[in-house]
Amino acid sequence: MNKKIGILTSGGDAPGMNAAIRAVVRAAFGEGIEVIGFERGYDGLINDEHVFLDIRSVGDIIQRGGTILKTARSEEFMTEEGQKRAIETINKNEIDALVAVGGDGTFRGALDLTKKGIVVMGIPGTIDNDMGYTDYTIGFDTAVNTVLSAISNIRDTASAHDRTTIVEVMGRNCGDIALTSGVTGGAEYILIPELPVDVMAICTKISEAMIKKKSHSIIIKAEGVDIPTMELADMLARSTGMEVRTVILAYLQRGGSPSARDRMLATLTGKRAVDLIRDDSGSRAIGIHGAKIIEMDMAEAIKIKKEADLELLRLIEILSC
Ligand code: F6P
Numbered sequence: 001m002n003k004k005i006g007i008l009t010s011g012g013d014a015p016g017m018n019a020a021i022r023a024v025v026r027a028a029f030g031e032g033i034e035v036i037g038f039e040r041g042y043d044g045l046i047n048d049e050h051v052f053l054d055i056r057s058v059g060d061i062i063q064r065g066g067t068i069l070k071t072a073r074s075e076e077f078m079t080e081e082g083q084k085r086a087i088e089t090i091n092k093n094e095i096d097a098l099v100a101v102g103g104d105g106t107f108r109g110a111l112d113l114t115k116k117g118i119v120v121m122g123i124p125g126t127i128d129n130d131m132g133y134t135d136y137t138i139g140f141d142t143a144v145n146t147v148l149s150a151i152s153n154i155r156d157t158a159s160a161h162d163r164t165t166i167v168e169v170m171g172r173n174c175g176d177i178a179l180t181s182g183v184t185g186g187a188e189y190i191l192i193p194e195l196p197v198d199v200m201a202i203c204t205k206i207s208e209a210m211i212k213k214k215s216h217s218i219i220i221k222a223e224g225v226d227i228p229t230m231e232l233a234d235m236l237a238r239s240t241g242m243e244v245r246t247v248i249l250a251y252l253q254r255g256g257s258p259s260a261r262d263r264m265l266a267t268l269t270g271k272r273a274v275d276l277i278r279d280d281s282g283s284r285a286i287g288i289h290g291a292k293i294i295e296m297d298m299a300e301a302i303k304i305k306k307e308a309d310l311e312l313l314r315l316i317e318i319l320s321c
Contacts, residue, residue, distance in 0.1 A: 004034045005277060006050070006095040009067040010041030010074070010102035010109065013254060014125045014139025016262035017067040020101050022058040023270025029055050031278050036093060037069045041102070042077035042109055044069075045086040050093070062263060065142070065255040071102070077109055083116065090118055097277040099270075101125040103137065104302070107285065111298050114283040121273040122285040122298055125266075127254055130174030132304035133296060134287025138269070139254075141261040143170070144180045146253045147220075151185035154247055155218060161243065162215040164206055164236060168229045168248040171222035177253070179312045182220035188320040189217065193224030194308040199232065203239040210242070212321075268293045 007024050009017045025035045035053045038044035051057075051069075061068055076082035090098065090113075097119040100110045103126030110120040124134050127143035147169050158165045167187075169177045175192020182190035188209065189202055206217050221229060229246050237244040258266070269286045272293050276284050285301030287294055 002032050002034060003096045003277065004036070004094055005097055005099055005274070006036050006038055006045070006090065006093065007053070007069070007099040008038040008041050008045060008101070009069045009071045009125065010100060010106040011071060012103065012126060013066050013071050014127050014137070015065040015142035015256055015258035016138035016266040017071075017101050017125050018061040018064045019258055019263045019266035020123050020125060020138060020270040021053070021067070021069060022062055023267040024099055024274055025053045025058045026055055027271045027274035031274060033274065033278065036095070040070045040072040040074075041106070042074035042082070042086060043072045045089050046074070046076055046082050048089040048092065063257050065257055073105065074109075083112055086113065087116055087118060097121060099123060099273050101138070103128060104131055107131070107298065107302055110283070111302055114298055119277070120283045120298065121276055122301070123266075123269045123273055124285075124287055127177065128171055128174050129176040130171070130306050131287070131301075132306040133285060133301035134294075135290065136261075136265060136288055138262050138266045139258070140176065142256055142259045143177055143253045144184070145259055146256055147177060147181035147249060148185050150247070150249055150252070151181065151187070151218060151220075155186075158216040158218060158245075163243045163245055164217045164219065164240070165245045165247060166219045166221055166229055166233055166236075168221050168223055168246065170250070170253055172224040174224075174306055175222045175308050176306070178220045178222040179309060183312050183315060185218065185220070186320070187218045187220045187316065189219040190313060190316055191219065191221040191225045192308055193222050193226070197225055197227050197232075199227070199235050203236060206236065206240045206242060210240070
């Protein structure tokens with residue numbers, strides 16, 4: 001009998017989720033496997049809100065941000081009752097394996113299902129790049145490029161007006177977007193949630209820069225850093241006498257057409273998910289190490305914590321002279 005896959009996207013949307021859906025549907029078609037998509041993440045699974053996905057239904061989406069299946073952070077799925085109903089939906093629709101595209105919350109939900117006997121393939125989709133078992137998550141590269149383009153514009157104005165500008169980027173617990181966009185955008189200072197903020201050190205650096213005839217600075221601050229952006233701006237302005245402006249990029253950096261790297265990661269992980277289901281490999285978390293697509297046990301993958309690359313902060317110290 002032919003197999004059947006259910007797919008959902010969950011948590012914050014990330015550019016490349018659509019490319020992953022497309023890859024799963026078309027690779028499955030090649031294997032004679034049927035695919036249905038659950039809408040709004042685990043909520044759709046609980047309420048059996050699904051659509052049939054054939055090869056045409058995923059046409060013209062590879063370039064689109066967001067997710068055609070919509071997404072949600074399901075509170076109901078965190079309850080025993082919610083998970084029981086989700087499993088009923090899976091059984092009722094005779095689904096052999098679920099593909100869950102999302103971040104760490106999505107994977108924790110997937111692990112709960114695997115413990116109850118459901119086969120789940122986890123595909124990492126979040127702009128935060130906060131999953132320790134994989135080098136990259138789908139959406140991160142696009143988000144960083146969006147931030148970079150914003151920094152370039154902001155830099156023109158900061159330079160023209162001799163101002164310091166704090167650019168707040170996303171990342172509640174993980175500073176990867178801040179670190180990567182800060183280093184590649186030539187920022188003077190990067191603040192990440194993994195480290196405490198030393199406001200005096202920033203003031204000293206800006207003041208020293210002024211003495212060295214550097215009249216403007218860009219500070220990249222992740223949203224999870226434990227000082228509000230406006231408060232930081234006031235403190236810096238008072239201490240250095242410089243004009244300080246703030247830009248909060250928020251959802252500007254979460255949407256948009258996925259970059260080539262994100263489309264590639266989505267396509268390769270989507271295809272691998274289908275191969276693993278075809279081969280009855282059991283539940284796996286799929287990711288990338290270097291240039292190689294990898295897969296591992298879901299419980300093990302969740303245990304691996306992401307660590308900030310502090311070398312990049314030291315590099316900023318050297319290069320932002
Ligand atoms: O998980 C991605 C992310 O964009 C985080 O960077 C951010 O903290 C969070 O989602 C915001 O979530 P929401 O859109 O649900 O408020």
